[in-house]
Amino acid sequence: MIITTGGKTDEETVLYAYSLADKYNALYVDRSKRSIETLKRHYNQDVVVASRSGTIIHPLSQKEPIHFHPNMAMVRAKRILGGRSDPFIETAGLQSGMHVLDCTMGLASDSLIASLAVGDAGRVTALESNPLLHLAVSEGLKRFHTQHAEIRKAMTRIEALHTPHHEFLQMQKDNSFDIIYFDPMFTETVETSDAMQIIHAQTDKSDLSLDTITEARRVARERIVMKDHWQSSRFHDLGFFQERRPSSLFHYGYINIDLSK
The missing domain is CATH 3.40.50.150 (Vaccinia Virus protein VP39)
Structure with missing residues (x-):
């Protein structure tokens, strides 16, 4: 998997993304205004987007993202x-x-x-x-x-x-x-x-x-x-x-x- 941030982010979230990459032995990738689909095609990996409330997972094998909510x-x-x-x-x-x-x-x-x-x-x-x-x-x-x-x-x-x-x-x-x-x-x-x-x-x-x-x-x-x-x-x-x-x-x-x- 690769770890990135949302299109608009802040220093705290970037640091969180770096910590996730280290914790889960994944590659941190700067978003650079690229879409999720572009990142999927380029890296051919699952994409994890770090945010202040946790993560949003974009599996390579499906279109719908996964995120935690207790519902x-x-x-x-x-x-x-x-x-x-x-x-x-x-x-x-x-x-x-x-x-x-x-x-x-x-x-x-x-x-x-x-x-x-x-x-x-x-x-x-x-x-x-x-x-x-x-x-x-x-x-x-x-x-x-x-x-x-x-x-x-x-x-x-x-x-x-x-x-x-x-x-x-x-x-x-x-x-x-x-x-x-x-x-x-x-x-x-x-x-x-x-x-x-x-x-x-x-x-x-x-x-x-x-x-x-x-x-x-x-x-x-x-x-x-x-x-x-x-x-x-x-x-x-x-x-x-x-x-x-x-x-x-x-x-x-x-x-x-x-x-x-």
Whole structure:
């Protein structure tokens, strides 16, 4: 990938672009009034545009740019802060101080909700195998502006790592995380948000395997949670108890490691 800035920029953003190039081992390129398409054709690489609020990713393989925005997660977060329940928090049994591993970060919607639930005393680690998504979301979590202080703190608490979840799980000690979470790509066709449609080409299409769940059983202390289409066979095939939610296209399922729960 190459790192550049917007058409109009300032010294702070240029310095940020340089720091991104160093951090992600990429080439910094002066914009020089060139269009994104011109840069794509000239360098034949993905183009990352640095801005004060994070980054905008222009993949070589698609026209639509990728950028971080919490979208529906903000709506959920505000509901939670207003005292309302959230099905993910309820199914996972999230509590203050817990350590959570989100194996499929994507746009970090559920990572944000988990971070709100576990608070300052907890920890959320989010894994993303795609380098472009990881860059866009990890930088966005650090720089996204919101007037809601608790949501802002929850974003900055998330540790986003660029790594495949199966390999990461293999390297962890037994009982390393309280909750392990999976949100694999649905095998059924559903209508999704514009943001999800844009990142679809970058998401991991590999199926969730029994080997991965076996590793997760070893690494989890309390519970493994999965979100999937309500008709998905994964719940049965992988050993999850499916919590059915009338009128919802997706359900949560769980595997208890701590049998007292």
